[in-house]
Amino acid sequence: MHTYHSPLDLVRERSPERPVALVRPGAVELAARWFSQNFKGDVFYAVKANPSPWVIRELQRGGVRRFDVASIPEIELVRAHAPDARMAFMHPVKSRQAIASAYSDYGVRTFAIDSEAELAKILDVTGGASDLELIVRLAVEAPGAAYALAGKFGVSTADAPDLLLAARRSTQEIMGVSFHVGSQCMRPSAFQAAMAQASRALVRAGVLADVVDVGGGFPSVYPGMAPPDLDEYLAAIDRGFSDMMVHETTELWCEPGRALVAEGTSLLTRVELRKGDALYLNDGAYGSLFDAAHAKWPFPAKLIRPGEPSSAPLRGFQFYGPTCDSLDHMPGPFRLPEDVQEGDFIEIGMLGAYGVAMTTRFNGFGDLETVEVGDAPMGSMYGLAPRSIPTVKPEADSVVRLPRSKGRRRRRR
Ligand SMILES: Cc1ncc(COP(=O)(O)O)c(C=O)c1O
Missing domain, CATH: 3.20.20.10 (Alanine racemase)
Structure with missing residues (x-):
């Protein structure tokens, strides 16, 4: 398994095309x-x-x-x-x-x-x-x-x-x-x-x-x-x-x-498109984000962008995964800098339990690379990081309403 000092080092060295399980x-x-x-x-x-x-x-x-x-x-x-x-x-x-x-x-x-x-x-x-x-x-x-x-x-x-x-x-x-x-x-x-x-x-x-x-x-x-x-x-x-x-x-x-x-794995995923406060990622509900979609857990998220770190204020985002199923939606809200954009990488933390284990190959996605990283997890019960992680309250105006045609609620496969 290849080792990087941090997820940022990995992105700096080679922007990975596939989502990456970052293991600790x-x-x-x-x-x-x-x-x-x-x-x-x-x-x-x-x-x-x-x-x-x-x-x-x-x-x-x-x-x-x-x-x-x-x-x-x-x-x-x-x-x-x-x-x-x-x-x-x-x-x-x-x-x-x-x-x-x-x-x-x-x-x-x-x-x-x-x-x-x-x-x-x-x-x-x-x-x-x-x-x-x-x-x-x-x-x-x-x-x-x-x-x-x-x-x-x-x-x-x-x-x-x-x-x-x-x-x-x-x-x-x-x-x-x-x-x-x-x-x-x-x-x-x-x-x-x-x-x-x-x-x-x-x-x-x-x-x-x-x-x-x-x-x-x-x-x-x-x-x-x-x-x-x-x-x-x-x-x-x-x-x-x-x-x-x-x-x-x-x-x-x-x-x-x-x-x-739980602390042993996070996910590095890329933003493929932004529509307002909705980020379309290359991993989702049928990949490692099952609990973020089905249990609506707002996992901790961090922008991983080489170069100047973003100084934009943080706000709540929702995520969509790569498949064509409208259930492939993680409502969050996930706390990220306001200026996040297509091509940015996002690390989603605390996914070692029931994360990678739930990955499917639905729609041809779900192919995950695994690398080791040397930095700390985002939260920890064992003293590696704080035992609490901040959350964002969903703001009515921060959630983008996507157009829904009739029957859109039904699963599309
Ligand atoms: C029989 C049994 N033992 C242990 C576990 C692990 O539970 P947890 O991950 O909440 O510690 C489960 C989870 O479903 C279970 O079904």
């Missing part, structure tokens, strides 16, 4: 080191957040050698880049073939379930294996997350006791509980509240858990979202754990994705 391996290593030194238990990295091989390498350097995987391709990836790593198959709905291959070909023993049907499937496919580690995923009520994740997976409070009991009876090995408080959780107390719900389910089932897996949800820094210190999350988890009825050897696990990788 040191930021991922630092985050991994923080979690492995401070979390009082086992840290499993949620591979889905960013499956890049360099990420797997840096995490191991930082002491994270366990991986939460959701598919056979993720298992293959981890095996290729971390051959001795322990993997937990935490997707609560797996195909029979995926279960069989994980168990027999890759030696995976840890499987998440949220239904008796999935438990039956795992027992059937593995021939009633006695060495399974079964983690029951609970649906918990946990306010405070930017992305709720309880809607799709997790056994309900009412059904949890029966499933916990069935899992306990099905394995001689580990039986655990897990949950996900939702991604980008802004309230440490959500973890403690979720642990109290898990504890009540265990008490009602009359079983003890060997593992309490608090899932992911640890936050990163985005404009308008300055999270509490990560220490506060770990303190809430400590309190939650000490209030739970567990035995002496019960293990604590977590599965962070975002918090380990």
